[in-house]
Amino acid sequence: MRSIIYFFHLLGYVLLIVPPRAIDLTVSERARRGELAKQPLFIVMIVELLIRIALILLVAVSLESLLSNNLYESYMLDTVFGMIVCLGICHSFCYFLLLGYLHDSIGLKLGMRLYRLLRNLCYAAIPGLVAVVPLLLWKWNQAQMPFEDGLVYQVYSITTLLMIIIGVVEALIMKRKPLGLDVHLPAE
Numbered sequence: 001m002r003s004i005i006y007f008f009h010l011l012g013y014v015l016l017i018v019p020p021r022a023i024d025l026t027v028s029e030r031a032r033r034g035e036l037a038k039q040p041l042f043i044v045m046i047v048e049l050l051i052r053i054a055l056i057l058l059v060a061v062s063l064e065s066l067l068s069n070n071l072y073e074s075y076m077l078d079t080v081f082g083m084i085v086c087l088g089i090c091h092s093f094c095y096f097l098l099l100g101y102l103h104d105s106i107g108l109k110l111g112m113r114l115y116r117l118l119r120n121l122c123y124a125a126i127p128g129l130v131a132v133v134p135l136l137l138w139k140w141n142q143a144q145m146p147f148e149d150g151l152v153y154q155v156y157s158i159t160t161l162l163m164i165i166i167g168v169v170e171a172l173i174m175k176r177k178p179l180g181l182d183v184h185l186p187a188e
Contacts, residue, residue: 014055016088017123020095022048041100049092053085075136075146080129087122094118116174120167128160 012018022045029036029044036044060081064072072078098106098115106114132152139146146152 014052014059015084016052016056016091017126019119020045020048020052020092022096023100042096045092045096045100049089052088056081056085056088083125083129087125091119091122094122113171117168117171120171121164124163124167125160127163128156131159132156 009018022041025036025048026039026041026044028034060077063077067077094115098111098118103111132155135152135155136146
């Protein structure tokens with residue numbers, strides 16, 4: 001069971017879903033005087049983000065070589081991976097800005113609330129991608145074109161809209177520190 005949890009955490013980290021580890025990395029490097037000890041949080045954030053983006057590109061290229069270019073393009077997987085990267089960059093920027101750079105000036109409570117809201121809005125699009133997988137598999141099994149009738153877009157749009165609503169409500173009512181954040185960020 002532990003290995004399954006580890007696998008999904010690693011998958012979320014590679015796909016830029018799990019929050020960055022830049023604050024923990026910066027604190028631990030400074031404590032042990034590592035090679036990143038003298039670097040500002042922004043540089044550590046950029047390095048971590050670039051490594052994660054490179055891992056996503058590696059996954060995308062590997063998937064394209066496994067599936068064939070035609071199948072990869074017809075299912076718009078390049079768009080999917082591009083969207084995941086853009087959302088991950090947005091999430092990382094919110095993390096850096098609200099929990100790293102502006103942490104002291106806006107306060108922990110407001111920073112956490114804004115981070116939670118923006119993180120939820122960034123990732124409202126991801127469940128829509130997962131929701132269309134069974135539909136795309138069914139269409140593939142029926143030898144239908146994946147996007148010609150608009151059903152995939154409708155399922156995606158409805159799921160994403162629902163996740164936006166749920167994300168805003170969750171950000172408004174939850175008071176605890178978002179799960180998965182660095183251990184060096186104090187709880188509210």
